[in-house]
Amino acid sequence: MAVPVYRGRFGKPQAERLLWRAGFGPRPGEAEHLAKLGLEGAVHALTNAGRERLRGPKPHDDHHRPLAPRDAWGHDQLWWLDRMVRTRRPLVERMTLVWHDWFATSRDGVGPARLMLRQNNLFRQHALGSFAKLLEEVTRDPAMLLFLSGTDNTKDSPNENYGRELMELFTIGADRGGYTEHDVREQARALTGWRNSWSDDLGPVRFRYDARRHDGGVKRIFGKRGHFDWRDSCRLCVQHRLHPSFFVTKLWSYFVPTPPPAGTRRALQRLYVHHGHQVKPVVAAILRHPALYTGPRMVKSPAVYTAGLLRAVGRGIDTEAWTSLMSLAGQQLFYPPNVAGWDDTRWLDTATYRARWMIAGYAMRPYVLKSDKAKLPRDAAKLMHRAETFLGGPVLTRETHGELKRFAKRALRDADAQWKKEQYPALIENALRQLLASSPDFQTC
16 A cells, blocks of 8 residues: 555645645745645655755844854754744754654753754754664764763663663654563663763763773674674664654654554555665655645644744844743753653643743734834725735634634724824734734644
8 A cells, every 4th residue: 555645736725734844834925836836846845955055144142143052042042943944945954853852852961052053963964864874873972972871871880771762762662562671771781882071171072982881792682682782772773673663653743643544654664664764755755645734733833833933024033032932932942851852732831822922922023013103004804914914924714814804893993083093003903913923823734
């Protein structure tokens, strides 16, 4: 059985959803352009975007100084948010975010921003490549070695942290009968040998493999025996019988909010194995699947929502406020809550929605219309159209569009004095912009 392909209409609504699911939303006109390519052309364009060329003004802080992501607090997050906003390879940048969540690593357990930025570039480099190669690179990545105690894992004192998460969270999954506690201990032995030095100026440096710290004895992992090392540890996990099903199910969840049908899951597994554990063919198949276009909407993560809002209004990173606002919304880049990453089912509650309201207001602050200067039509439909155009013309449900238009009509009816008739239209359009950006239609895709 082949992976099912969406055969319905591929217009602006479908292209817009694709750009949100496989990136950070459309800039004005991008959804219409992508729709003209058709489904196959759109997916091909996203999965074969070529070299990166960031588009737009360079980021700066509140004092118009260039960002210092290695040194200034919060600038690492602004640096990455800027890439999300200015990227011309949205799927690559989105997959960088996926891998950051999949192999969740936090500065709380790592320290220097330079190591997190190095890992971030590693995710970007291998965004759509070989998962087996990505797993090897992550296993020896300095940030991960610090975060999950890889440099503390020696033949004399084995540490099980990374070996356990390697199987539970990264490749096989928990409670599936795929591994035992004996496998965890043996994986820890296979992964021994890494170390680093310390610099009083830079902190942890010179990450390297030291064979003298490695346990060279025979290990038994998944019933196989051998003098396994860290590369063998990765290989055995990727070749495990349960890895393909784990991989495709977890990857699917980043694009579609409901589990894949059994037939689709099996077809994606075969595709993944047939292509030698390459990521791109599986992602492309998911992006063409009917469930992405006909299934329920997904709540955007704070990073996706914020970057997409800035792309829609054409604003770059020109303030440090985004660091604290995104933290209030529940997603602080480079600080996932634990090794399992963020819980995508709990993005919205009374506290985080308030933060999203604040993000919307802050994003539009430079563009607020002055009620005593703007000369706007006293017409609800025209004010609604202007607000939609300001946000790039997002696709709205009939319910949202109707409710916002009724709000504008009610507000205009209250303009019972000449000064109100002159000033209310600007106030109403400002309110429409805020309400539209905070609406369920803009919070989800």
